[in-house]
Amino acid sequence: MPTATTTADPAPTVVDVGGTTLRVGTYAPATGGLSGVRRVPVEGMARDPRAPVPVLQERVVEQIAREVARHTAGRPPGPVGVAFAGPVSADGLVLAAPTVWGRGGGPLPLGELLTARLGAPVTVVNDLTAAAWRYAATEPEPFCLLTVSSGVGNKVFRGGEVLLDPAGHGGELGHWVCDPSPDAPLCDCGGRGHLGAVASGRGVLAAARRAAAADPAGFARSRLAELCEDRVENPPLAKALAEGDPFATGVLRAALVPLAQAIGAVFASVGVCRYLVIGGFALAVGERYRQLLVEELVRQGCFGLAPERIDAMVALGAPDDDHGLIGVGRLLTAHRPARAGRAAR
Numbered sequence: 001m002p003t004a005t006t007t008a009d010p011a012p013t014v015v016d017v018g019g020t021t022l023r024v025g026t027y028a029p030a031t032g033g034l035s036g037v038r039r040v041p042v043e044g045m046a047r048d049p050r051a052p053v054p055v056l057q058e059r060v061v062e063q064i065a066r067e068v069a070r071h072t073a074g075r076p077p078g079p080v081g082v083a084f085a086g087p088v089s090a091d092g093l094v095l096a097a098p099t100v101w102g103r104g105g106g107p108l109p110l111g112e113l114l115t116a117r118l119g120a121p122v123t124v125v126n127d128l129t130a131a132a133w134r135y136a137a138t139e140p141e142p143f144c145l146l147t148v149s150s151g152v153g154n155k156v157f158r159g160g161e162v163l164l165d166p167a168g169h170g171g172e173l174g175h176w177v178c179d180p181s182p183d184a185p186l187c188d189c190g191g192r193g194h195l196g197a198v199a200s201g202r203g204v205l206a207a208a209r210r211a212a213a214a215d216p217a218g219f220a221r222s223r224l225a226e227l228c229e230d231r232v233e234n235p236p237l238a239k240a241l242a243e244g245d246p247f248a249t250g251v252l253r254a255a256l257v258p259l260a261q262a263i264g265a266v267f268a269s270v271g272v273c274r275y276l277v278i279g280g281f282a283l284a285v286g287e288r289y290r291q292l293l294v295e296e297l298v299r300q301g302c303f304g305l306a307p308e309r310i311d312a313m314v315a316l317g318a319p320d321d322d323h324g325l326i327g328v329g330r331l332l333t334a335h336r337p338a339r340a341g342r343a344a345r
Contacts (some may be wrong), residue, residue, distance in 0.1 A: 010078025011028060012026070012079045012081055012329050012333070013025075013026060013027075013072060013077045014083070014324075014325045014332075015067070015082045015328075017042060017085060018127065019042065019044070019099030019150050020046045020150070021039055021042060022039070023038070023039050023324070024038050024068060024071045026071070027081075027329025027332070027333075032137065032329075036071065042060065042100060043056075044056050044059070044097075044102075045100065045102045053101050053103070053104050053105030054105055056102065057101050057105055057108050060100060061114065068080060069118070076118075077120045079122075079332050080118060080123070081329060081331060082124045083130035083131070083327065084126060088124055088126045088168050089166065090164075092110055092123070094107060096189065098188040098189040103188075111123070125328060126168070126171065128171060129164065130323070130324045130327035131155070131278060131317075131323035133331040133334070134326045135157070136160075139157070139274060141273070141274055142158035142159070143156075143157055144272045144275050146173075146282075147282075148200060148259075148282035149279035149281050149282070150188075150202050151202070152199055152200045153171060153174050153196075154174075155170075156270060173195055173262045174196030175191065175195070177194060178258035178262070179198060184197070195259065199255045199259040200281065201234055201279070204255045204281065205232065205233070207254065208232050209231070211250070211251050212225075219247060223240045223243055223247070224240035224245050224247055227240055234281065241288055249292070252292060256293055260293065260296040260297045260300050263275055264297070267302045267303070268302070273305075273313050274315075275314045276317050277289070277290065278316075280321075282316070290316050293314060294314050297310050
């Protein structure tokens with residue numbers, strides 16, 4: 001029995017559901033490429049923040065089913081893979097999705113619901129779990145994939161699998177409490193002082209706005225101020241950082257302190273020596289982001305590792321928006337679903 005897609009098998013339909021964008025396309029196992037990719041806004045809290053969580057959950061499920069049907073022109077799809085922005089158990093249960101439908105609402109059996117509506121086997125995994133499978137094709141050694149975007153997340157790939165508990169626990173560094181103060185930044189999940197609230201693109205943006213308000217004269221002299229119109233936003237912030245603006249750089253350096261601490265903890269606990277950074281914010285800043293992160297890692301040190309090795313262990317991922325789509329496609333070809341609605345770990 002073959003363990004991967006053959007020429008007679010229909011090409012997998014792949015879906016990536018983030019906090020703001022839903023992506024759908026076809027994955028070609030023979031080439032590892034994508035075709036027919038369509039991107040639309042997610043019908044979640046970003047579009048209707050006041051809607052109840054159960055209402056948003058139903059809208060998102062319907063939207064995924066509708067977009068898959070549109071992508072396949074109404075024909076029954078072959079295997080479907082969904083990369084989803086939230087922790088997912090081994091049986092396709094989405095445990096939470098604060099960036100998609102907010103806090104509360106209870107777990108959602110997304111794999112089971114989509115399988116019933118599409119009439120095809122559906123595999124559901126966390127979006128960063130899927131992304132890790134993309135880089136497993138090119139990374140010969142164990143690695144930790146980090147995303148720095150609207151939130152912060154991670155996954156460790158080792159021994160041919162993403163390290164996850166069957167209940168979906170693991171790879172959630174963004175919810176590590178790095179600031180226990182009562183007025184620490186608020187995370188999308190409702191907790192305070194989480195790494196994602198401090199070191200994510202949203203967190204750095206909030207810190208830049210606070211810094212501008214606290215030091216208006218310093219801000220006025222900055223490249224960041226030149227790039228902004230009415231207020232500080234992420235695109236000019238990323239550009240100012242990439243250009244080396246001292247004001248913006250000071251803000252980012254502070255946010256990188258807890259991120260480097262988290263990486264140091266992963267290194268010391270599991271011994272992974274390779275860290276790949278993706279995510280809209282980090283990749284928008286580019287090489288400058290990697291350099292500043294390496295500088296902070298060298299300053300803090302990685303126990304037992306010579307400083308000169310730290311630069312080589314941190315790299316940026318591919319500068320595109322296809323991590324989840326390619327990754328879930330690769331995962332589907334490596335793990336043919338044992339039964340409809342399951343998630344591959």
